[in-house]
Amino acid sequence: MADTAPDAITLLKDDHRAVEDLFKEYEDAATPAAKAKIADKIAVSLIVHTRIENEHFYPACEGKVDEADLKEAYVEHDAANVLIAEILASTKGDDFAEAKVKVLKEEIEHHVGEEERWLTGIFSQAKRHGVDMDALGVKLAEAKAGYEADIAKNGPEVHLAALKKTKVAAE
Ligand SMILES: [Fe+2]
Numbered sequence: 001m002a003d004t005a006p007d008a009i010t011l012l013k014d015d016h017r018a019v020e021d022l023f024k025e026y027e028d029a030a031t032p033a034a035k036a037k038i039a040d041k042i043a044v045s046l047i048v049h050t051r052i053e054n055e056h057f058y059p060a061c062e063g064k065v066d067e068a069d070l071k072e073a074y075v076e077h078d079a080a081n082v083l084i085a086e087i088l089a090s091t092k093g094d095d096f097a098e099a100k101v102k103v104l105k106e107e108i109e110h111h112v113g114e115e116e117r118w119l120t121g122i123f124s125q126a127k128r129h130g131v132d133m134d135a136l137g138v139k140l141a142e143a144k145a146g147y148e149a150d151i152a153k154n155g156p157e158v159h160l161a162a163l164k165k166t167k168v169a170a171e
């Protein structure tokens, strides 16, 4: 895997493009059943992406990326996770299912913008300040493959629960 893993930014950007495609597929899907299936795929891909950012990418950015920007990004992850959890739990009877996916899409668009923004975004800052993107890419690819395999086998719930990041210290 070490020889074939993309660098960290390429891997994360590929994830962003893949989930954007899924949101488009969701909009184009003709039936509620097809939409529900795609919504689950969106949820799983965002859970895996958020885990590898929270556990590997953002920690590597500490001291290299503006602290306030990183904190904001963690809070945006947690905010998105509220909707991701509801989308995963939603049944056919959820009249708000489409609205939830739409709002999640808007949240993710904003968040991806903050990560990818030229010069001032998190990715630009990290690269400019010397985060080793090749080594990190290997770690991200390994973690991603592991989480995807586990979710395929055991479901996403455990991984969703592991995402909450912005606890207050006393908890
Ligand atoms: Fe991201």
Ligand SMILES: [Fe+2]
Binding pocket: 050, 053, 073, 077, 111, 115
């Ligand atoms: Fe992120």
